[in-house]
Amino acid sequence: xxxxxxxxxxxxxxxxxxxxxxxxxxxxxxxxxxxxxxxxxxxxxxxxxxxxxxxxxxxxxxxxxxxxxxxxxxxxxxxxxxxxxxxxxxxxxxxxxxxxxxxxxxxxxxxxxxxxxxxxxxxxxxxxxxxxxxxxxxxxxxxxxxxxxxxxxxxxxxxxxxxxxxxxxxxxxxxxxxxxxxxxxxxxxxxxxxxxxxxxxxxxxxxxxxxxxxxxxxxxxxxxxxxxxxxxxxxxxxxxxxxxxxxxxxxxxxxxxxxxxxxxxxxxxxxxxxxxxxxxxxxxxxxxxxxxxxxxxxxxxxxxxxxxxxxxxxxxxxxxxxxxxxxxxxxxxxxxxxxxxxxxxxxxxxxxxxxxxxxxxxxxxxxxxxxxxxxxxxxxxxxxxxxxxxxxxxxxxxxxxxxxxxxxxxxxxxxxxxxxxxxxxxxxxxxxxxxxxxxxxxxxx
Amino acid sequence: xxxxxxxxxxxxxxxxxxxxxxxxxxxxxxxxxxxxxxxxxxxxxxxxxxxxxxxxxxxxxxxxxxxxxxxxxxxxxxxxxxxxxxxxxxxxxxxxxxxxxxxxxxxxxxxxxxxxxxxxxxxxxxxxxxxxxxxxxxxxxxxxxxxxxxxxx
Numbered sequence: 001x002x003x004x005x006x007x008x009x010x011x012x013x014x015x016x017x018x019x020x021x022x023x024x025x026x027x028x029x030x031x032x033x034x035x036x037x038x039x040x041x042x043x044x045x046x047x048x049x050x051x052x053x054x055x056x057x058x059x060x061x062x063x064x065x066x067x068x069x070x071x072x073x074x075x076x077x078x079x080x081x082x083x084x085x086x087x088x089x090x091x092x093x094x095x096x097x098x099x100x101x102x103x104x105x106x107x108x109x110x111x112x113x114x115x116x117x118x119x120x121x122x123x124x125x126x127x128x129x130x131x132x133x134x135x136x137x138x139x140x141x142x143x144x145x146x147x148x149x150x151x152x153x154x155x156x157x158x159x160x161x162x163x164x165x166x167x168x169x170x171x172x173x174x175x176x177x178x179x180x181x182x183x184x185x186x187x188x189x190x191x192x193x194x195x196x197x198x199x200x201x202x203x204x205x206x207x208x209x210x211x212x213x214x215x216x217x218x219x220x221x222x223x224x225x226x227x228x229x230x231x232x233x234x235x236x237x238x239x240x241x242x243x244x245x246x247x248x249x250x251x252x253x254x255x256x257x258x259x260x261x262x263x264x265x266x267x268x269x270x271x272x273x274x275x276x277x278x279x280x281x282x283x284x285x286x287x288x289x290x291x292x293x294x295x296x297x298x299x300x301x302x303x304x305x306x307x308x309x310x311x312x313x314x315x316x317x318x319x320x321x322x323x324x325x326x327x328x329x330x331x332x333x334x335x336x337x338x339x340x341x342x343x344x345x346x347x348x349x350x351x352x353x354x355x356x357x358x359x360x361x362x363x364x365x366x367x368x369x370x371x372x373x374x375x376x377x378x379x380x381x382x383x384x385x386x387x388x389x390x391x392x393x394x395x396x397x398x399x400x401x402x403x404x405x406x407x408x409x410x411x412x413x414x415x416x417x418x419x420x421x422x423x424x425x426x427x428x429x430x431x432x433x434x435x436x437x438x439x440x441x442x443x444x445x
Numbered sequence: 446x447x448x449x450x451x452x453x454x455x456x457x458x459x460x461x462x463x464x465x466x467x468x469x470x471x472x473x474x475x476x477x478x479x480x481x482x483x484x485x486x487x488x489x490x491x492x493x494x495x496x497x498x499x500x501x502x503x504x505x506x507x508x509x510x511x512x513x514x515x516x517x518x519x520x521x522x523x524x525x526x527x528x529x530x531x532x533x534x535x536x537x538x539x540x541x542x543x544x545x546x547x548x549x550x551x552x553x554x555x556x557x558x559x560x561x562x563x564x565x566x567x568x569x570x571x572x573x574x575x576x577x578x579x580x581x582x583x584x585x586x587x588x589x590x591x592x593x594x595x596x597x598x
Contacts, residue, residue: 080460092524092563123460130471130508131564133577158458163467164507166562180463182505198460242526242567249568284525316526316567330525334562340505427528428536430507430560433548 008252009215009227009236010208014103020138022145025106031151033217037114038153042073045118049213051221053234057096058086058169058206059283059311061300064213070193071119071201079200081121084178085112087128087139087207088162088169092284092334093314096238097207099250101128101135104211105142109157111210113146114217116155119203123156126207127174130162166338170386171204173340184342185386208238208313228255233299237313241267244274244319244423255310256302259294263317274319278403282311284331285391287398288318323422324406328399329357333429335392346389349380353396354431360407363415370407373400448476452491462492470503479510507561515550515557517595519543520574521583523560526567531585535571536560538585542592556595 013019013028025031037045049065056062071081085108089097100108112124128136136159143157160178162168168177172186175197196202212235216224225234233255239262242248246268253262259279263269270276279289281298286309289296296302300310318327336350356373359365377393377400384390400407409417416422446454451472456465469492473484480503482496489496503509521527521536536547539558543551547560566572569581575591583591 089565090563093526093567094563095565095567098565129565130467130506131561131574131577134579156458160464161468161471162506163471163509165505177467178464179461180466180502182502184505240567242570243529248570280525316529318525318529322529327525330528334524337562423529423531424525425533427525427533428523428547428560430523430547430562433560 009219010100010107010211010238011103011250011252012215018103019107020102020105020142022106022142022149025104029218030106031110031146033214034110034113034117034151036217037117042118042120045114045217048221049118049216052216052224053231054209054212054216054224055233055300056206057208057212057237057312059091059285059309061310064205064209067193067205068115068118068203070191071121071203072194074120077201080123081119081201082197082203083112083115083119083121083124084174084197084202084204085124085126085207085210086169086171086174086204087126087132087135088174089132089207089312090129090166090169091312091314092331093242093280093316094240094283094312095242096240096250096313098132098135099238100207100211101132101139105139106146107214108139108207108211109142109146109151111213112157113151113153113155114213115203115205115210121203122154124158125178125197126157126159127168127178128159128161129168130164136161165340166334167340167386167388170388173386174204175202182340184340185388187385206312212236229297229299229301232301233310237298237310239298239313239315241315241317243280243316244271244321245269245317246271255299256297258297259289259315262298262315263294267317270317270319272319274321276317277320277322278318278324278327280314280316280318280395282309283314283391284334284395285309285387286311287394288327288402290402319423321418321421321423323361323416323418323424324399324403325357325361325410325416326418326422326424326427328396329354329361330424330427330429331395332357332392333431335388337429337431339388339392343385343389345380346384346392349376349389350392352376353392357396360410361416363410363413365411367411370400370404370411373397448473448487449491452488456492463494465492466494466499466502467506470499470506470509474509478516479513481513513550513554515555517556517576517598518559518574519556519591519595520559520561520564520577521547522562522564522566522570522572524563526563527570527572530570532571534585535573535583535588538588539592542588556592 177183456462
């Protein structure tokens, strides 16, 4: 059932062609839900979101309506309230927000305006990652067009560009960055709903979550709550399928489709006639899935029963050419590079993981180092200010426990048994990049 | 419009002008090619922030060049999704074509090569950003023509 092509909702109308301009978005009913929402009281809009049980698509899966209900109403607080949209999409394997911004930018804008009405905010910031240049242009054009058509009313939407930092996808780091600081997470509480940007109540939602808001109103909260796997995983996801599959892509499907259906029925199976070895599910921040787990449904409950996470809807197939130690090493190098340095378990722990994994790969590790790897993971998980530390430790720990035989082979073999045959052999990591070498011309000096 | 005027224009979008520091540093870098001491000072002056503060922010973010960089940049994603589908070979092809290692600039100061973390274009590996615009499904044999195209710009 779930594998069949179901009507797209978030990407609805943009299956063939992107809906970039206002006229084409209007042609598929665009901005009709904004009009409906504005005819409702803010409280009614929040109640519809609560009834739909829409949950955050950025990774945390927090109920969107409840989050909106935490924002104080104007009679309770003298400060302005803000909306920040998290478009800092940087989780490895994730490209759904980029697809959404390129294909249905106006639906994101409509979602922002409905959310602004719901929490009575007049100021929206969309924090988009700095590398997304074309996406920025498309989104900025959509905001301009909506403004020109008078759709914004008294709401302002500022598209704010990041400058290259994965950590700014963490909500409090995003707020710091938006305030013009280094993107280092804050300790919580206070939570952003009480003290977010400029010490004012702030609603923070991911791009896909906000873009789903018009959909909730369009299909109706009761109907929306029946899609997917009620009661917890309602609605659709724009799944990000990548890696060693025949047809990678962004596929919008209801929650509850299995990993097998996504990889084999939709993605055409593993490329080059290879065998599946592991699956990165949710993003690189979570434990990996083994091939005997691929009949698990992609919903929070089914994954949770296996200690897995839906994250940002990532499914990356890894075939049997990949060395799992190299995979764990490359993942650890990513987090070492992106650790903001504010708290010790993450700053030191990510470097330690890289050292130990490199020793396993090079053949200088011992059995004791495998225990040490797990011990270091244990000393990171749950002990950091934000989840970046956990995000490094969980995938590494899962590789060691689920692919222990392969780690042992490395120890017995005195190094990598795959050598140059591994698809990830010698894969360079930016963390090993030295500062730019001085160049001949010294422009501007 | 001068850089300072441009920065002050951008700062008006925010309740606190300090929020304009990232766009300001971006503008300064576009104008100077990199964030020299002079560029950092200009940003500080325009936003009423100290150069030290501006430097502390600039040094946190990957996209800011704190040393001179090439007129053009080639950034190859080497995170796992692209890595599983040949990103290392694409990176090495650019290294050979340019005669530099990742993180270095060609001797004539024209092109900087970098390896970067996930660009968010995982369904079309290998993702390569050429002057900050994405090319998708780049293969090792395309390196030569991309470099040639940049040299002609």
